[in-house]
Amino acid sequence: MNKVKIAVIPGDGIGKEVIPVGMQILEAAGRKHGVEFNWTEFDWSCETYHRTGRMMPEDGLEQLKGFDAIYLGAVGFPGVPDHISLWGLLLPIRRAFDQYVNLRPVRLFEGVPCPLAGKKPGDIDFYVVRENVEGEYSSVGGIQYEGTEHEVVSQQSIFTRRGTDRILRYAFDLAQSRPAKHLSSATKSNGIYHSMPYWDSRVEAMAKDYPQVNVDQYHIDILTANFVRMPEHFDVVVGSNLFGDILSDLGPACTGTIAIAPSANINPEKTFPSMFEPVHGSAPDIAGQGIANPLGTIWAGAMMMQHLGYDSVHDSLMQAMASVLAEGKALTRDMGGNANTQQLGDAILKEIL
Ligand code: GGG
Numbered sequence: 001m002n003k004v005k006i007a008v009i010p011g012d013g014i015g016k017e018v019i020p021v022g023m024q025i026l027e028a029a030g031r032k033h034g035v036e037f038n039w040t041e042f043d044w045s046c047e048t049y050h051r052t053g054r055m056m057p058e059d060g061l062e063q064l065k066g067f068d069a070i071y072l073g074a075v076g077f078p079g080v081p082d083h084i085s086l087w088g089l090l091l092p093i094r095r096a097f098d099q100y101v102n103l104r105p106v107r108l109f110e111g112v113p114c115p116l117a118g119k120k121p122g123d124i125d126f127y128v129v130r131e132n133v134e135g136e137y138s139s140v141g142g143i144q145y146e147g148t149e150h151e152v153v154s155q156q157s158i159f160t161r162r163g164t165d166r167i168l169r170y171a172f173d174l175a176q177s178r179p180a181k182h183l184s185s186a187t188k189s190n191g192i193y194h195s196m197p198y199w200d201s202r203v204e205a206m207a208k209d210y211p212q213v214n215v216d217q218y219h220i221d222i223l224t225a226n227f228v229r230m231p232e233h234f235d236v237v238v239g240s241n242l243f244g245d246i247l248s249d250l251g252p253a254c255t256g257t258i259a260i261a262p263s264a265n266i267n268p269e270k271t272f273p274s275m276f277e278p279v280h281g282s283a284p285d286i287a288g289q290g291i292a293n294p295l296g297t298i299w300a301g302a303m304m305m306q307h308l309g310y311d312s313v314h315d316s317l318m319q320a321m322a323s324v325l326a327e328g329k330a331l332t333r334d335m336g337g338n339a340n341t342q343q344l345g346d347a348i349l350k351e352i353l
Helices: 015-032 046-052 060-064 082-096 161-177 195-207 220-229 241-254 295-307 311-327 341-352
Strands: 002-011 035-041 069-074 101-107 125-131 141-144 152-155 182-187 214-219 236-239 262-266 274-278
Touching (some): 002 015, 015 035, 015 295, 015 311, 015 341, 046 082, 060 082, 069 082, 069 295, 101 161, 101 295, 125 241, 161 195, 161 236, 182 195, 182 220, 195 214, 262 295, 274 295, 295 311, 295 341
Parallel strands (some): 002 069, 069 274, 125 236, 182 214, 182 236
Antiparallel strands (some): 101 125, 141 152, 262 274
């Protein structure tokens, strides 16, 4: 039996409802394919913040260091400002463990009602590659003359050569490995004077190393329109931290529900643990009702297993997910059904066993 040591942070809201289902399903698939899970759960969340004044303990990052991977639910809840909860937990983990790739697949599954007319499974199947540790997500800046009519707020975006090149390299490699060999890059270089033309110039320089990859460069505004108009055009889409975040909500929304979408925060060098989470947040509007869609968390678990080298576990989870969706009997409300979180989880479990 192979053993994996996973740190689990259910976090807030529906994170606490979808993570146990994800763990149950991972254990079942693991048992079938010779992988045993050693879980350690951390109750770090907005509740912890209310109790202790911190989202995680001072040595939280140190505590996570020895794990093979981190499995995260959702972060943020009303009562704690979102920038406090995010900068107290999710963002420090991404940065401390140099998880500079945020890989977010977008796929239309058979059985999930698609809001875009005439699209079939196979038409929408692409990856958003998001730069995950710099760019617009920066704490550089400040406020002056606070509380007066002369208040001035500034916020710096940071794009380093190393940070830009390594995310582009990852995206080019991914595009090169796929049959379509097509990379789309998102910027706003007509409006943002320094950083975005810089990103464009690095794309153009790197494209010379990948003559087989067909590259197109879009302004983010028309790119979002094209996600809706012609999602079949896209194969690998690379963007900065902010643009990648927006595109990876819009993409899954075009496939019927963002709740299905996973997010892999990857340290490709494997020097540190990578972290796997659903794209969705804590959804306070439905938290506590047991009706959240667990598929984003299950798919994130599948990506975690692939990252750790257990392709058979990944494949069995993806097959189970695809066949339950195609059957259409245990869909949660966001996909047009009336199943609850556990019922959808049970249907997947049945498929795996
Ligand atoms: N599933 C993780 C989560 O809670 N995401 C909410 C969120 O706002 N994430 C911000 C980000 O991915 O940068």
